Amino acid sequence: MNPLIWDSLLAALLASIVAATVASQDGVHGPSAWVLVLGSSAPLAFRRRAPLPVLAIVGGVVVVFAAAGNGTAADIGLALAAYTVAAHEPWPRVAKYGLPVAIVADLVSQIAAQTHRNWVEVITGVIGSIGVPVLVGRIVFNRRRRLVLDRELAAREAVTSERTRIARELHDVVAHSMSVMIVQAGAARTVVARDPAAAQEAIAHVEETGRAGLAEMRRLIGVLTDAGEAASTAPMPGLGELEPLLDTVRAAGLPVEVVRSGTPHALPAGADLAAYRVIQESLTNALKHAGPANARVSMDFADDRLTIEVVDNGRGPSAGPGIGHGLIGMRERVGVFGGTLTTGERPGGGFVVRAEIPVEDEA
Numbered sequence: 001m002n003p004l005i006w007d008s009l010l011a012a013l014l015a016s017i018v019a020a021t022v023a024s025q026d027g028v029h030g031p032s033a034w035v036l037v038l039g040s041s042a043p044l045a046f047r048r049r050a051p052l053p054v055l056a057i058v059g060g061v062v063v064v065f066a067a068a069g070n071g072t073a074a075d076i077g078l079a080l081a082a083y084t085v086a087a088h089e090p091w092p093r094v095a096k097y098g099l100p101v102a103i104v105a106d107l108v109s110q111i112a113a114q115t116h117r118n119w120v121e122v123i124t125g126v127i128g129s130i131g132v133p134v135l136v137g138r139i140v141f142n143r144r145r146r147l148v149l150d151r152e153l154a155a156r157e158a159v160t161s162e163r164t165r166i167a168r169e170l171h172d173v174v175a176h177s178m179s180v181m182i183v184q185a186g187a188a189r190t191v192v193a194r195d196p197a198a199a200q201e202a203i204a205h206v207e208e209t210g211r212a213g214l215a216e217m218r219r220l221i222g223v224l225t226d227a228g229e230a231a232s233t234a235p236m237p238g239l240g241e242l243e244p245l246l247d248t249v250r251a252a253g254l255p256v257e258v259v260r261s262g263t264p265h266a267l268p269a270g271a272d273l274a275a276y277r278v279i280q281e282s283l284t285n286a287l288k289h290a291g292p293a294n295a296r297v298s299m300d301f302a303d304d305r306l307t308i309e310v311v312d313n314g315r316g317p318s319a320g321p322g323i324g325h326g327l328i329g330m331r332e333r334v335g336v337f338g339g340t341l342t343t344g345e346r347p348g349g350g351f352v353v354r355a356e357i358p359v360e361d362e363a
Contacts, residue, residue, distance in 0.1 A: 003048055004045065004046070004049070007044060007045045007046070007047055007048060008045040010044065010045075010080075011041050011042055011043075011044040011045040012041070014040075014041045014044060014076060014077050014080070015037055015038065015040075015041035015042070017076060018037050018040055018041055018074050018076070018077065019033075019034075019037045021070075022036075022037060022065075022070055032068075033070075036061055036064060036065055036068070036070075036074070037074075039057065039058075039060075039061040039064075040058055040061040040062065040065065040074035040077045040078075041074075041077055043057045043058055043081075044058065044077055044080060044081065047080070047081060047084040048084060048088060051081070051084045051085040051087075051088045051089055051098075052085055052089065052093065052097055052098060054081050054084070055078075055081040055082060055084070055085050055098055055101055055102060056101055058074065058077050058078050058081045058105075059078060059081070059101045059102060059104070059105035060105070061074055061077075062074045062075065062077075062078050062105045062106070062108070062109050063104075063105055063108050063109070065109070066108045066109045066111075066112035066113075067108075067112070069112070074109075075106065075109055075129055078102060078105055078106060078109070078129070078130075079129055079130065079133045080133070081102070082098065082099075082102040082130050082133045082134055082137070083133035083134065083136060083137040084137065085097075085098035085102075085134075085137065086098065086133070086134040086135075086136075086137025086138050086140075086141060087136075087137035087138075087140040087141050087144075088137075088141065089141075091138070094134070094138075098134075099130075099134065102130045102134070103126060103130055106125075106126050106129050106130050107122065107126055110122050110125045110126060110129075155328060158328045158329065159328055159332060162328060162329040162332045162333070163332055165329075166332060166333055166336055169270075169273055178213060181206045181209045181210055181213070184202045184203075184205045184206045184209065185202070185203075185206050187202045188200075188202035188203050188206070212268055212269065237273065237276045237280075238267070238269070238272035238273055238275070238276050239267070239272055239275055239276055239299075240272075241276065242258075242276065242279065245276075245279070245280055245283070246258065246283075246297075249283045249284075249287065249295075252287055253287070254283065254286055254287050254290070254293065254294075254295055254312075255294045255295070256283065256294075256295045256296070256297060257294070257295070257296045257297070258296075258297045258298075258299075259296060259297070259298045259299070260298075260299050260300075260301070261298070261299070261300045261301070262300050262301035262302055263301055264299075264301050265301060267306065267359050268359060270336070270337065271306065271337055271357050271358075271359045274333045274334060274336070274337060274339075274357055275299075275306055275308055275355075275357055277329075277330070277333055278308055278310070278330050278333065278334065278341070278353070278355045278357075279297055279308060279310060281327075281329065281330050282297075282310035282330070282353040283295060283297070283310065285327075285351070285353075286310070286312040286314060286351070289314070289315070289351075290312045290313075290314025290315060290350070290351065291314045291315045292314065293312045293313050293314030293315075293350065294312065294313055295310065295311065295312040296309075296310070296311050296312075297309075297310050298310075298311075304358060304359065305339075305356055305357060305358045305359055306356075306357045306359055307354070307355070307356050307357075308353075308354070308355045308356075308357070309352065309353070309354045309355075310352070310353045310354075311346065311350060311351070311352045311353075312350050312351055312352075313346070313348075313349055313350040314349070314350055314351070315349065315350075327341075327343055327353075330353070330355065334355050334356075334357055337357050337358055337359075338358050339355060339356050339357040339358055340355070340356050341353070341354070341355045341356075342354045
């Protein structure tokens with residue numbers, strides 16, 4: 001629910017408490033009392049949007065209440081406003097603006113109430129009314145900031161881990177290209193004397209493979225690797241292995257439709273791997289978060305790029321720790337090739353992932 005709704009309900013509850021307190025006292029009554037009741041409670045509906053202005057307004061009304069003879073009628077609203085400032089504002093603003101306003105207003109209220117016999121009791125009352133809410137607010141502020149820092153750290157670690165995996169996989173792609181070049185060059189050397197045409201064909205394959213390997217190596221530069229982790233010897237998947245993936249996803253309970261447009265053609269090995277991983281991660285996320293749903297994988301083949309769109313009509317991903325690391329990984333994979341990845345909720349429900357992967361020859 002919108003925080004404004006919760007705060008409005010809380011403000012209405014506090015207004016009823018303040019009104020009951022005012023009715024039981026000998027101070028101001030009638031229309032003036034209602035104005036003060038609203039002045040001490042209604043601003044609290046916006047306490048999270050403008051903590052300091054709300055505290056200033058409530059503090060001023062508390063002072064007016066005290067001058068009118070109603071003592072601590074609105075102190076509960078003052079305590080809530082002080083807590084909100086401490087929970088949402090940085091400490092310099094709390095110390096410079098929030099604390100002086102709250103302490104002065106509460107001191108006036110405590111003194112006007114005439115329920116304390118000495119200054120020790122007055123100060124103790126201020127500590128209880130203002131000090132405790134401010135302390136709780138700072139605890140909440142620090143906890144919220146720590147959670148934000150933890151999420152940022154987790155995101156950075158996810159990026160580093162994904163770049164490591166990307167580098168390892170691209171290493172395997174380049175190593176495969178080099179192996180093919182060595183074999184083709186050896187074949188050309190053995191037949192160059194007796195079959196020049198076959199040797200020329202082998203050399204052409206070497207050139208073609210070398211160009212592809214060079215393009216992948218350019219993308220590999222700048223990607224950090226984990227030297228202590230052994231490279232996988234398993235073959236890298238590509239769009240040619242898409243059907244087994246789709247069968248697995250369908251068997252897991254997510255119906256998937258595939259739509260291809262343009263003229264399908266072979267992709268560079270790295271781009272082929274990235275396209276496969278984007279589809280794999282998108283469908284995996286749909287299985288985890290979409291609930292009962294259908295999915296559609298669209299692939300538009302152009303001469304210079306491949307556009308992939310994975311759409312589901314489910315409930316979309318829920319917020320929580322760890323959500324979004326898969327999207328970070330996909331964005332890193334696509335970014336290696338100079339591509340773009342956009343994600344978001346669909347109007348009417350569901351989630352969409354759209355990736356554009358350039359596939360032009362970079363040799």
